[in-house]
Amino acid sequence: MADLVAAPDQRPLPTGAGLFNRLARKQYVALALMRSNAFANSFRTGSGAFEFGARAISFFVYSVIGIGLGIGAGAAAYSLVSNHELHLLAIEFWVLFLLWQAISIVLASFLEQFDLGSLLRFPINFGSFFLLHLVFGFLDVSTLAGSLSCAGVLIGISLARPDLFGTTLAALIGFAAFNIFLVRAIFAWLDRWLAKRRSREIVSAVFLVSMLSLQLLNPVLRDETWHERDHPHRRSAAAQKMTGDAESLLGKAAAWQSWLPPGLANAVLESADQHDTPLEAGALGLLCIYTLGAAGLLGIRLRAVYRGESLGEAPSTGQDAKREQPWLIVGHGPIVAEIEKELITLFRSMTQIYAICVPPIMVVIIASLFRSGAPFARHVFHLALPVCVAYGLLGFTQLIYNSLGAEGRAIQMVFLFPLPVRTILLAKNLFHGALYLLAALLAGLFTTLRLGRPDPDVVAITAAWLLFALPANLAAGNVLSIVMPYRINLGRIGRQSGSQANALLSMLIQTTILGAGASVMSFCTFWGRIWLAVPIFLAMAIVAVLGWVVVLSKADALAYSRRDLLLEKLARVE
Amino acid sequence: MGTAAIQTYGLTRRFGEMTAVENVTLRVTQGQFFGFLGPNGAGKSTTIKMLTGLLEPSAGTIEILGRPFSAAALDLKREIGVVPEGMALLGRLTASEYLRFVGRMYGLDRETVTRRTEELLEFMQLANERRKMVTDFSHGMQKKLALAAAVIHGPKVLFLDEPFEGVDAVAAGMLKTMLQGMIQRGATIFLTTHVLEIVERLCSHVAIIHQGRLVANGSIEDLRAGVASSLPGTETSQRLTLEEIFLSIVGANGGEPVQELSWLT
Numbered sequence: 001m002a003d004l005v006a007a008p009d010q011r012p013l014p015t016g017a018g019l020f021n022r023l024a025r026k027q028y029v030a031l032a033l034m035r036s037n038a039f040a041n042s043f044r045t046g047s048g049a050f051e052f053g054a055r056a057i058s059f060f061v062y063s064v065i066g067i068g069l070g071i072g073a074g075a076a077a078y079s080l081v082s083n084h085e086l087h088l089l090a091i092e093f094w095v096l097f098l099l100w101q102a103i104s105i106v107l108a109s110f111l112e113q114f115d116l117g118s119l120l121r122f123p124i125n126f127g128s129f130f131l132l133h134l135v136f137g138f139l140d141v142s143t144l145a146g147s148l149s150c151a152g153v154l155i156g157i158s159l160a161r162p163d164l165f166g167t168t169l170a171a172l173i174g175f176a177a178f179n180i181f182l183v184r185a186i187f188a189w190l191d192r193w194l195a196k197r198r199s200r201e202i203v204s205a206v207f208l209v210s211m212l213s214l215q216l217l218n219p220v221l222r223d224e225t226w227h228e229r230d231h232p233h234r235r236s237a238a239a240q241k242m243t244g245d246a247e248s249l250l251g252k253a254a255a256w257q258s259w260l261p262p263g264l265a266n267a268v269l270e271s272a273d274q275h276d277t278p279l280e281a282g283a284l285g286l287l288c289i290y291t292l293g294a295a296g297l298l299g300i301r302l303r304a305v306y307r308g309e310s311l312g313e314a315p316s317t318g319q320d321a322k323r324e325q326p327w328l329i330v331g332h333g334p335i336v337a338e339i340e341k342e343l344i345t346l347f348r349s350m351t352q353i354y355a356i357c358v359p360p361i362m363v364v365i366i367a368s369l370f371r372s373g374a375p376f377a378r379h380v381f382h383l384a385l386p387v388c389v390a391y392g393l394l395g396f397t398q399l400i401y402n403s404l405g406a407e408g409r410a411i412q413m414v415f416l417f418p419l420p421v422r423t424i425l426l427a428k429n430l431f432h433g434a435l436y437l438l439a440a441l442l443a444g445l446f447t448t449l450r451l452g453r454p455d456p457d458v459v460a461i462t463a464a465w466l467l468f469a470l471p472a473n474l475a476a477g478n479v480l481s482i483v484m485p486y487r488i489n490l491g492r493i494g495r496q497s498g499s500q501a502n503a504l505l506s507m508l509i510q511t512t513i514l515g516a517g518a519s520v521m522s523f524c525t526f527w528g529r530i531w532l533a534v535p536i537f538l539a540m541a542i543v544a545v546l547g548w549v550v551v552l553s554k555a556d557a558l559a560y561s562r563r564d565l566l567l568e569k570l571a572r573v574e
Numbered sequence: 575m576g577t578a579a580i581q582t583y584g585l586t587r588r589f590g591e592m593t594a595v596e597n598v599t600l601r602v603t604q605g606q607f608f609g610f611l612g613p614n615g616a617g618k619s620t621t622i623k624m625l626t627g628l629l630e631p632s633a634g635t636i637e638i639l640g641r642p643f644s645a646a647a648l649d650l651k652r653e654i655g656v657v658p659e660g661m662a663l664l665g666r667l668t669a670s671e672y673l674r675f676v677g678r679m680y681g682l683d684r685e686t687v688t689r690r691t692e693e694l695l696e697f698m699q700l701a702n703e704r705r706k707m708v709t710d711f712s713h714g715m716q717k718k719l720a721l722a723a724a725v726i727h728g729p730k731v732l733f734l735d736e737p738f739e740g741v742d743a744v745a746a747g748m749l750k751t752m753l754q755g756m757i758q759r760g761a762t763i764f765l766t767t768h769v770l771e772i773v774e775r776l777c778s779h780v781a782i783i784h785q786g787r788l789v790a791n792g793s794i795e796d797l798r799a800g801v802a803s804s805l806p807g808t809e810t811s812q813r814l815t816l817e818e819i820f821l822s823i824v825g826a827n828g829g830e831p832v833q834e835l836s837w838l839t
Contacts, residue, residue, distance in 0.1 A: 327674070327684070331684075332678050332681075332682070332683050332684045332687070333678065333681070334678060334679050334681070336678065337674075337675050337678030337679050338675075338679070340675070341664065341667065341671075341675045344666070344667055344671055345664070345666045345667070348666045348707070349666065406666075407664070408664070408665065409660040409661060409662050409663065410662045410663060410664045411662075412628055412656075412658045412660070412662040413662050413676070413679070415627055415628050416626060416627065416628070416651065416656050416658070416662070417651065417679045417680065418648040418649065418650075418651035418652040418680060418681070419648065419679060420648065560630070563628070563629070563630065564629070564630075567628065567629075571660055571662070
C-alpha cells in the first residue's frame with residue numbers, strides 16, 4: 001500500500017498509437033507475466049501437470065511431423081530446382097497453402113486460447129491489440145508445420161541454387177506472412193458470420209450445397225469412365241479423353257494460379273532464375289499486396305472487435321417472437337429431453353456439423369484413391385468399404401470422447417437434476433450412436449456410388465465391425481468425458497483449446513479399435529476365410545456392449561467422485 | 575419450532591490445507607425466507623453447493639425436508655430448486671427451449687411444461703425474447719431465466735445464490751413478489767446475496783458466515799438486539815440496519831483504520 005500512496009503526482013504513461021511505446025511494452029510484459037503465472041499455476045494440480053505432459057508430447061509429435069513435411073518439401077524443392085523445373089514449384093506452394101489452411105481447422109492449438117476481448121478494458125491501442133491477436137496462439141500446428149515446410153523449401157532451393165537464397169527467403173517470408181494473416185482472417189470472419197442466426201444459416205446452406213455439388217460430380221464422372229472399367233478397349237479411349245480434358249483444365253488453372261499468392265511466390269523464384277528483375281519485383285510486390293490485403297481483412301474484423309462490437313442478436317419483437325417454437329421430438333421424460341437438447345445444439349453448432357460432415361465427404365476423395373491404377377489400391381480394393389466407413393467416423397472423436405464438454409456451466413445441472421448421471425449419458429450415447437450409424441451409412445453410400453456395389457461379405461464385415469466399434473467408442477468416450485473433460489466453445493470454428501491429454505488418449509483408443517478391426521480382417525484374409533471376420537466381430541461386439549453397460553452402471557460413482565474436476569473444468573469463470 | 579426444511583450438523587469442507595466451511599450447524603424452518611450472509615470468500619457459495627449436492631462435504635451431514643441429503647438423493651432433488659453460481663444456462667438454446675428442457679428433466683409432462691414455460695416467460699418479461707439464444711441475453715435476463723428454470727417444477731425448497739445481481743429494479747420488485755408468494759404457499763427459500771436491503775426486507779431469519787464459520791444465526795430482531803446490547807453507547811431503542819449489524823458482526827469496523835488512497839482523484 002505504501003507504494004501505492006507514495007506517488008500521488010506520478011504521471012500516467014502516454015497512450016500512443018505505437019506498437020512498442022513505453023505503455024505498450026509494459027503491457028506486453030504484464031501479459032507475458034500473466035501467462036507465465038497461469039502456466040506455473042497449472043502445475044498445482046495433477047491433471048494440470050498431466051495436461052502439460054500431453055501438450056509436450058503433442059508438440060513433439062507435430063514437430064516431428066512438421067520436420068518430416070519440411071524435409072519432404074525441401075527434397076521436392078531441391079529436386080525440382082536441380083532439374084530446372086522451377087515452374088513446378090507452384091504445385092508445392094499450392095499444397096503448402098492448402099495444408100496451412102486445412103490443418104488449422106482440423107487441429108487444436110498447443111496453447112490455451114485466450115479471449116483478447118477481455119483486454120479491451122485496458123488502455124491498449126489498436127496496433128498492440130492486433131499484434132497480440134497474432135502472437136497469441138501463434139504456435140499452433142498449422143504455423144509450426146507451415147513454417148517448418150517453408151524452412152525446408154528454403155534449404156532445398158538454397159542447396160540447389162545458392163544464388164537464389166535471398167530471393168527465396170523474401171518470397172517465403174511473404175508467402176508465410178500471407179498464410180498466417182489469412183488463417184486468422186478466415187477464422188475471425190467465420191466467427192463473425194456464425195454468431196448471427198441469419199448468416200449462420202447462409203453459411204450452413206453454402207456448406208450443404210458444396211457437399212451436394214461434390215456428390216453430383218460423382219455420377220458425371222461415373223457416366224464417363226466407370227462403366228468402361230471392365231472394357232479395356234473403351235477404357236483406354238476414355239482415359240485418353242480424360243487426360244486431354246485434365247491437361248486443358250490444368251493449362252487454364254495454371255494461368256489463373258500465377259496471379260494468386262502461391263503462384264506469385266513461385267513467379268518470384270522463376271523470374272529470379274531468368275534474371276527478370278522487373279517481373280521478380282512485380283511478383284514480390286503483388287505478393288506483399290496480397291499479404292497486406294489479408295492483414296487488412298483481419299484488421300477490419302479486429303477493429304470492429306476493438307470498438308466493442310457485440311455479435312449478439314438484436315432483440316426480437318412482434319408476433320413472430322411470441323410464436324411458440326415446435327417441439328422437435330414428441331414425448332416426455334429426461335432421455336427425450338436430453339436428445340432434443342443435443343439435436344438443437346447440434347443444429348446451431350457449425351463446428352460440430354463440420355466435424356461430423358467433413359469425413360464422410362472426404363470419403364469421396366479417399367474412394368478415388370481406390371479407383372486409381374496404383375497397385376496397392378487395386379490390392380485392397382475389396383476392403384474399400386470398411387476403410388472408408390472407418391474414416392467417415394473420425395469426426396465423432398470430440399463428440400463422443402468429450403460428450404459433456406459443450407455443457408459449459410450447465411454441467412451443474414447434471415448434478416442438480418433428480419436423475420442419475422447415467423441417464424444423461426445414456427441419452428447422449430443414443431443420440432451420438434444414431435448419428436454415428438447415420439454417418440457410417442452415408443460414408444457407405446458414398447463409397448458405393450463411387451466404387452460400385454461391394455461384395456455382401458464385405459458389407460456384413462463392415463456392419464459387424466460397426467457393432468463392435470460403436471459401443472467400444474461409447475464406453476471409452478463416457479470414461480474420458482468424465483475423467484478428462486474440457487470446455488468446448490460451440491460458437492467458434494477451429495482454434496479450440498482442447499485438452500491434449502484427452503486428444504492423445506482418444507486417438508490411442510480409436511487407433512486400437514481400428515487396429516483390432518484391421519488385424520481381424522488381415523488374419524481372416526490371410527487364411528482365405530474373410531467371412532470368419534463376421535462372427536469374430538460379433539463376439540467382440542458382445543464384449544464391447546457389456547463393457548458399455550458396465551461403464552454406464554458405474555458412471556454415477558465415477559462422475560460424483562470427479563465432480564469437483566468436472567465443475568472446475570466446465571463451469572469455471574473464464 | 576416448525577419442521578426443519580434444511581438442517582445441517584457440523585458441515586465442513588476442506589480444499590487441501592484450507593478449510594472453506596467449518597463445522598456449520600444451522601436449521602431453516604419450513605416456510606422461512608432465510609438469508610445467508612457473509613463477506614466475499616466467507617464460504618457462502620461453498621455452503622450452498624454442499625446443500626444442493628454440487629460439492630461433497632468433508633464432514634457433517636445435511637437433511638432436507640427431514641430426510642438425509644446426499645448428491646444421490648434423487649427423490650429429494652425433485653423437491654429443491656437452485657439458481658447456482660454462474661447460473662448453469664445452456665447458451666445455444668432459446669429461453670423457451672431451455673425451460674422446456676429443464677421441465678422435462680424434472681419429469682414434468684408435456685402439457686405442464688408448455689403451460690409453465692409460457693407463464694414463466696410472461697412473468698419474467700422474457701416472452702418477446704423467447705426465440706433469442708440464451709448466449710445473447712443480457713446478464714439480468716439470464717438471471718431471470720435461471721430463476722424461472724429453478725422454479726418450473728414447483729420446488730418446496732429454493733436455493734438462490736445471488737439471484738438479484740444484475741437484475742433491474744422493476745424485475746427485482748417482481749421477483750420479490752414472486753418469492754414472497756412462494757413463502758406464503760409454504761415454500762422455503764435459502765438466499766445468499768450481498769444486497770442487505772433485500773435481505774432485510776424479505777428474510778425473517780439470517781445467518782452470517784465469516785471465514786468459514788457461522789458467527790450469527792437467528793431472527794433479524796434477535797441479531798439487532800444482540801448487537802445493540804454489545805455496542806457501547808448504543809441504546810436498545812436505536813434501530814440498527816442490517817448493514818450495521820452485519821458490519822458489526824464480521825468486525826469490519828473493529829480492525830485497523832482503512833488507509834486512505836490519497837492518489838485516487
